[in-house]
Amino acid sequence: MPSDPEGSHASGPVPADATARAGPSASVPPGAHRGPADARDLVRARAQLLDRQGGRRPRRLDGPTLRQALVDLYDFWLTTKGHEVGITDESGFALVAVGGLGRGEMLPYSDLDLVLLHSDLAPETVSEVADQLWYPLWDAHIKLDHSVRTVPQALSVAADDLTAALGMLEARHIVGNRELSDALIGGVRGDWRNGIRSRFDELVAQSQARWDRSGEIAHRAEPDVKNGRGGLRDIQLLDALALAQLTDAMPGLGPDVPGGGLASAHRRLLDVRTELHRVAGRARDQVRAQDADEIGAALQIGDRFDLARTLSDAARTVGYSVDVGLRTAANALPKRGLSRLRRGPVRRPLDEGVVEHGGEVVLARDAAPSKDPGLIVRVAAVSAQTGLPISATTLNRLSEAAPELREPWPKEALRDLLVLLGSGRNAIGVIEALDRTGLWGRLLPEWGAVRDLPPRDAVHTWTVDRHLVETAAYASGFTTRVARPDLLMLGALLHDIGKGRGGDHSVVGAELATQIGNRLGLRPADVATLSSIARHHLLLPDTATRRDLEDPATVQAVVDALDGDPTLLQLLYVLAEADSLATGPGVWGDWKASLIRELVRRCHLVMAGERLPTPDPIDPELLRRATDGGVHVDLQPGGGQHTYVVTIIAPDQRGLLSDAAGVLALHSLRVLSASVGSEGGSAVNSFVVSPKFGTPPAAGLLRQELIRAISGELDVEDLLAKKERDQAANQPIEVGVQGVPTAYAVAPPRVLWFDTDDPEVALLEVRTEDRLGLLSRLAGVLEQLGADVRWAKVSTMGSVVIDTFCVRFGELDSRARVEAALLAVTPQPAPKKAVGPQS
Missing domain, CATH: 3.30.460.10 (Beta Polymerase, domain 2)
Structure with a gap:
């Protein structure tokens, strides 16, 4: 036949x-x-x-x-x-x-x-x-x-x-x-x-369909080592792209990265599949739970948890290489028609030493990684903010040339880390890229113990390291619910850092959090709070779900454990939700949320409550300079490599704060913190700023521009809107119906009110994500509503700002109207996409 x-x-x-x-x-x-x-x-x-x-x-x-x-x-x-x-x-x-x-x-x-x-x-x-x-x-x-x-x-x-x-x-x-x-x-x-060129889209779609069917090897209890994301089929995908001369067969990863790079990951996947065949006695691609211990023992890896960790490392290495390979291939596709005549990608500045080129974040030509220790974190922050991936070449160059950050970290590096963590889900891919190329472990050496560590509880969806990053991503959406968003995000990232070392992970984690907090350069009180977050991150959910909340001793035990600190209680309350959401489906629900909420309410009643914000004292020397009635602008180096202190002394008048903050924003000076006050008819405003690129303009130029703004010759509001539109290509901003850019935020903005002894004076606190000229816009809103800003304090923590204003209204306006006007100029969460009917 x-x-x-x-x-x-x-x-x-x-x-x-x-x-x-x-x-x-x-x-x-x-x-x-x-x-x-x-x-x-x-x-x-x-x-x-x-x-x-x-x-x-x-x-x-x-x-x-x-x-x-x-x-x-x-x-x-x-x-x-x-x-x-x-x-x-x-x-x-x-x-x-x-x-x-x-x-x-x-x-x-x-x-x-x-x-x-x-x-x-x-x-x-x-x-x-x-x-x-x-x-x-x-x-x-x-x-x-x-x-x-x-x-x-x-x-x-x-x-x-x-x-x-x-x-x-x-x-x-x-x-x-x-x-x-x-x-x-x-x-x-x-x-x-x-x-x-004509088959690339089909190739990507076919791969995506396979990943949808088989899932991610790194986070599956019984992974498919052949067809899952990060598996052997993806190695063949990379080989196919290499044969098309679109990318290297090992894009982005050499043998010196953690785990040994792509070649080592490929070999480990093959070894596991080989033993899977031997154990099963037939062809099989899925590692079943009952076979995992035998496979791990045959490969001298250990038990099923050790095997899962090995597979996670290999699969995530392959997955990162596939991301780089597909991106590189897409950029390298041969051009046809008129597109062949177009100019190449333009290098567009994003931050000091960082530019966009070809849809990726790359180093500027004059960047010197060996002389700029904070460059790693700055590149990561820019990538997360813009949503642009970091090029593999840039990661490799940073890995080879960037020095270790000194201890304590420079303030700019800590701020960039907070910007990264505050970028929501954009941070996940950035941290994964840093981790696969060895850079994340350089920033946080303690990360090695939790990297690819499999969960011991089936309710957990992710490996421990991915769970920490997922928790930080959820926490970034809650930053406006707490007074210390910086400690919330750091606590979310480190709350389980003690796992994988033996002993009570909360106790071990508290010690490690102290070590990390000191390295990051946090103040001693903040280090203590960060350590307490790691130590007590399970306190609220365990107490609320296992103890009698009607018993005063239960509430008192929580208050005593937290030393009566309402800020720590607030942080743990929000972290409990983020931690649960990052654990897996169904872990956070109405029942658990209501119990923890009631426990926190009872604890707040026992605690003394939060202290009201107070103004910073004004240096008498600055007040003496204000007696001549002129406008003075002074610019001095700050405490960091890229920070400066701008002091503005001028006759106190309505609109001064808005104009001063607007002039700084127009010259690409980001306000990191500010203290605004007045006395005897003179205003003394001090701003800690950081230039987006290069060095700041001369103090004389700032003074000249401020005088023009005060006189009405310079329309600060209009120029800010134009500048923001010009930057829209690199920021999550869309132009609204009236041509005003709408900035999207991870966390919804909030306005908090504090009562004072004077019924005509109110303290209000705006918690929101930053945007170009935000302080100028907020002050402008208050001034348009007839409010007299008596003093103000500004604090920027990563991408989140907490601006406190003490205001007196000529005629006390409704709080709802003031609040609506302030929120109108803050970044808003992106609208949810409409979901069509299911077929």
Whole structure:
């Protein structure tokens, strides 16, 4: 019965005779086609390699040795059998291996993927040779995917079928006419390179569909090491992109990164799949829980948790490489038509030493990583803020050249870390890229103990390190609910840092948080709070769900544990929600939320409550300078490498604060903190600022611009709107119906009111994410509403600002109207996308 000369790709025989479609087991006696190269010998030899014939071998073959031995065994048998049936150099036939045998990665029970090529020979001749080749393998119950084609037929199939094309890219000559094999291999690869532009979108869509079906290996209890995200199919995807000359076969990662890079990850995945075949006694791709301990022991990794950690590391390394590879490939796609005549990507400044180029964050040409220790965190913060990925070249350059941050960290580095953590879900991919390239561990050496650490509780969705980052991402959406958003985000990132070291992870974590807090340069009181967050992050949920809240002793025990600190209570309350949401579905619900809320309410009643904000004292020397009635602007270096202190002394008048803050924003000076006060008709405003690029303008220029703004010659509000529109391409900003940019925020803005002894004086606190000229806009709103700003304090913590104003209203306006006007100029959360009807 001849095989199909048209070459169906199937796992069983495809005879041309329609009456014999059931295959050899239904119509041909076993062994009818056996010859000198008996396929049963192949099976016996494979069993000996797998140590299944009584254990006579002196040692068990390790994975790489076994795979190579299997490749050699199959190559030898197929070559021998090919010569036996007449597949020689001059025969007009060639046998080509694809799949695992083609790649030289033959696993114990993988299918044989073979293509029999012929030079358009007679169908009878082709069928006779094919039958003599296929039937012995079928009789021996060896799984076989086969096809019989001419080279033009094979190239046509590859052109129409993406899966077939990817398989043929891995083709390798076994026996027969090498010119036929070379024609197929060269033709498929040439067509792949020439047609990649039209096939790239389909390739990405196919990969995404596979990831959707199989999930992420790193975060699956029973991962599919072949098809899951970060698996062996993704290695083949990278190889295909490399053959298309769009990217390196190992993009972004060399052997010196944690885990040994892509080549090491590839080998570990192959080793796990090899042992999976051995344990199961058949082909299998999914690591089942009941087999994990045996596989871990065979690979001398440890138990199933150690195996899960190894797989997570390997899969996330592959996943990062795929992200880089696809991005690099998309940028390298050959251009057609008018696009070939367009100029290349423009380098657009984003921050000091950081630019955008080709849709990626890269270093500026004059950046000096070896002389700028904070550059790593600044690049990461810019990437998270803009949503642009960091180029692999930039990460590698930083890894090679950037020095260690000194202890304590410079204030600019801490601020950039807070900006990164406050960027919501954008931070997750950035931190993953830093971690895969060894940079995150350089910033936080303690991270190594939790990296890829699998959870011990099935309710957890993520590895411990990913859970910490997920918690920080959720916490970034709650920053306006607390008075210390900086400590909330740092606490979220570090609350489980004590895991993986033995002992009570809360106790160990508190010690590590103290160590990290000191390194980051936090104040001693803040270090103590950060340590308490790690120590007590389970206190509220455990107490609320396990103790009697009606018992005063329960509440008092919580108050005593927190030393009566209402700020710490507030931080733990919000962290409990973020931690639960980051754990997994259903962990945070109405029942748990209501219990914790009631516990916190009762604790607040016992505690003394929060202190009201107070103004900073004014230096008498500055007040003395204000007596001449002129406008004075002084600019001095601040305490950090890129910070300065701008002091403005001028006659107190309505609009001064708005104009002063606006002038600073127009000159790209970010206000990090400010103290605004007045006395005896003179205003003394002090701003700690950081230039977005380079050095700040001269104090004389700032003074000149401020005088123009006060006189009305300079329209600060209009210029700020124009400047923000110009920056919209690199920021999450859209232009509204009236042409005013609308900035999107991670956390919703809030306005808090504090009553004072004077009914005409109010303290209000605006908690929101920062935007260009925010202080100028807020002050402008208050001034338009007829409020007299008596004093103000501004604090910027990463991307979150807390601006406190003490205001007196000529006519006490409704709080609701004031609040609505203030919120109108703050960044708002992005609107949720409408969800259409489900089909």
